[in-house]
Amino acid sequence: MAVEPRVLEAAGLRRSGRQSRLREWWEQEHVFGYGLIVPAIVLLVTLVAFPFGMAIYFSLSDYWVGSPGAFVGLRNYRDILSNETFRQTVQNSFVFTGIALSLKVVLGVWLAMLLSRNLPFKRVIRGIVLLPFVIPTALSTLAWLWMFDSLYSVVNWTAIRMHLISAPGPNWLGQSTYAMTAVIAVNVWRGLPFFAITVLAGLMAVPKEFHEAAEVDGASSWGRFWHVTLPLIKPVLGVVILFSTIFTFGDFNIVQVLTRGGPINTTHLFATLAYQVGLQGGNLGQGAAISLFIFPLLAMVVFFQLRYVRKE
Amino acid sequence: MATARSRGARIRSNVFAYANLAPYVFFVLFPFYFMVVTSFKSNAELYNLKSIPFWIQSGVIMDHYALLFQKTDFVTWMKNSLLVAVVATTVSVVISILAGYSLARLRFRGAAAFGTAIFVTYLIPTTLLFLPLSQVVVWLGLADSIYALMVIYPTFLVPFCTWLLMGYFRTIPREVEECALVDGATRMQTLSKIVLPMAIPGVICAVLFSFTLCWNEFTYALTFISQSANKTAVVGVTSDLIRGDIYFWGSLMAGALLASIPIVIVYVLFLDYYVSGLTAGAVKG
Numbered sequence A: 001m002a003v004e005p006r007v008l009e010a011a012g013l014r015r016s017g018r019q020s021r022l023r024e025w026w027e028q029e030h031v032f033g034y035g036l037i038v039p040a041i042v043l044l045v046t047l048v049a050f051p052f053g054m055a056i057y058f059s060l061s062d063y064w065v066g067s068p069g070a071f072v073g074l075r076n077y078r079d080i081l082s083n084e085t086f087r088q089t090v091q092n093s094f095v096f097t098g099i100a101l102s103l104k105v106v107l108g109v110w111l112a113m114l115l116s117r118n119l120p121f122k123r124v125i126r127g128i129v130l131l132p133f134v135i136p137t138a139l140s141t142l143a144w145l146w147m148f149d150s151l152y153s154v155v156n157w158t159a160i161r162m163h164l165i166s167a168p169g170p171n172w173l174g175q176s177t178y179a180m181t182a183v184i185a186v187n188v189w190r191g192l193p194f195f196a197i198t199v200l201a202g203l204m205a206v207p208k209e210f211h212e213a214a215e216v217d218g219a220s221s222w223g224r225f226w227h228v229t230l231p232l233i234k235p236v237l238g239v240v241i242l243f244s245t246i247f248t249f250g251d252f253n254i255v256q257v258l259t260r261g262g263p264i265n266t267t268h269l270f271a272t273l274a275y276q277v278g279l280q281g282g283n284l285g286q287g288a289a290i291s292l293f294i295f296p297l298l299a300m301v302v303f304f305q306l307r308y309v310r311k312e
Numbered sequence B: 001m002a003t004a005r006s007r008g009a010r011i012r013s014n015v016f017a018y019a020n021l022a023p024y025v026f027f028v029l030f031p032f033y034f035m036v037v038t039s040f041k042s043n044a045e046l047y048n049l050k051s052i053p054f055w056i057q058s059g060v061i062m063d064h065y066a067l068l069f070q071k072t073d074f075v076t077w078m079k080n081s082l083l084v085a086v087v088a089t090t091v092s093v094v095i096s097i098l099a100g101y102s103l104a105r106l107r108f109r110g111a112a113a114f115g116t117a118i119f120v121t122y123l124i125p126t127t128l129l130f131l132p133l134s135q136v137v138v139w140l141g142l143a144d145s146i147y148a149l150m151v152i153y154p155t156f157l158v159p160f161c162t163w164l165l166m167g168y169f170r171t172i173p174r175e176v177e178e179c180a181l182v183d184g185a186t187r188m189q190t191l192s193k194i195v196l197p198m199a200i201p202g203v204i205c206a207v208l209f210s211f212t213l214c215w216n217e218f219t220y221a222l223t224f225i226s227q228s229a230n231k232t233a234v235v236g237v238t239s240d241l242i243r244g245d246i247y248f249w250g251s252l253m254a255g256a257l258l259a260s261i262p263i264v265i266v267y268v269l270f271l272d273y274y275v276s277g278l279t280a281g282a283v284k285g
Helices: A003-027 A029-059 A075-081 A084-115 A122-134 A137-147 A154-161 A176-204 A208-216 A221-249 A253-258 A270-280 A284-309 B002-039 B063-071 B074-105 B111-123 B130-139 B146-152 B154-170 B174-182 B187-198 B200-216 B219-224 B233-240 B249-269 B271-283
Strands: none
Touching (some): A029 B074, A029 B130, A084 A176, A084 B002, A122 B249, A122 B271, A137 A154, A137 B002, A208 A221, B074 B146, B074 B154, B074 B187, B074 B200, B074 B233, B074 B249, B130 B219, B146 B154, B146 B219, B154 B200, B200 B233, B200 B271, B233 B249
16 A cells, blocks of 8 residues: 555656656657658658659559459550650740740840839739739639630731721631630730749849949949849849740640640640640550650759759 | 829829729629629520520529529529538648648648648549549449438538648647646647647638638539439539520529538638638748
């Protein structure tokens, strides 16, 4: 009976000893550090790295929805490379990305220059400019779908009234060149704010003295832009271009809502074709192989990003 | 004299800037304006080639909104979107605070490599992984349910938020933490009571961006879910109001407008956080 409290005490002591040892262990910088990133790492390994491996496996097998297939080597790749639709998609992707990106760079820098002035209502204007980037893309693209309607297009209506084009006007989403123009226009509409606002942030970081010095030296406004401003915003512009390259190249929303890849596959991008073949057609193997064609470009972007941009 | 001239020059240069910005502002706003006009216009006027598309001549009507609420699951879609966005955002921001603090502040072997790995996953577009993930979702028993989205959305939210928060944590002086540790606070207490309150602007930014990205997400929501009652607002509006060749334009625009409103409200209230988050995400990269 006299033993009891002592036993409790001893047990209690031992427990608190173990607890304090555990606490000491946990308080070490590296243990705590690893502990905090475990949830993020588990998530990214199971739901990003593992699915990426699956995508590679799918692309090497004849996996259909509902029937796990066998390993077929590079057959899916051989099949899609000889497929006319796929070749068209490769061409579309480069045309789409090339033109949309160039427009976004040029217009984005121009817009950022305008926004960097100390204008009245500066905040309101910046707020409006960023709007297309914030609103759900699929929904704003619906408005464009309606604006490009084959019969009731407001774009054509206006152009006809202004005598820019003659009566029925182009069928925007039904003719290949026009459809590509439309898809690019919407992509620029939605992506330009990102360029403008980020380049603007880069511009604001350029000290005013640089411009004043150049002005004193008698540089023209173009010369000032080319020799002073542009070199200074180059790092920011580089990052934005790399980001935008990968997200323009991998775009899905705009094309899916506007044209679904049509007419006759002339606006298909890798993502929309992969969706059509892999999910709607059920051929997961081929779909995965198609979507993996985004990867080489992604790898290049990551390489440049890590090699050149993060260094400075 | 000199000031008058420079003032005149400034006004002229402002007029020049406005003249250049005006067409762009029109280009930005017109689709939204057109959504509003279309959603309140009668079908008779919408589909009359002789009418002027820019405004409403034959009276404002609410029929398109009525159809949206009575004949579709619009209210359910909005609820689903909200639920998914709130859960995925909460989970992601908590995971990202932990990871971001660890990678920005604590010294351990491999920290830089983990940081790079997170940055690389941040660059992966959703369109690269949606096919295998559609199978993962089936294996997890979450096919055709909004839980699938709650589980999958953190895969693109966590890299973004971690990256964003790392930038904010780095700006907090180390001395503050060291003082707390010397005073006997545990590391977890230091994080939650000292560091986190100082990083609140970053956390708000992460929450805003996560919420917006969830609400706007289209690829996964479209591929994982087919039953109307389980759709999110963005997918529901884009898919259920187009039946074959029939487009319910009035209701489509009404739905697009209403489903955008939560984002617009959040955006207007927190504009500065959006701008700083956007530039931090790219510039600090």
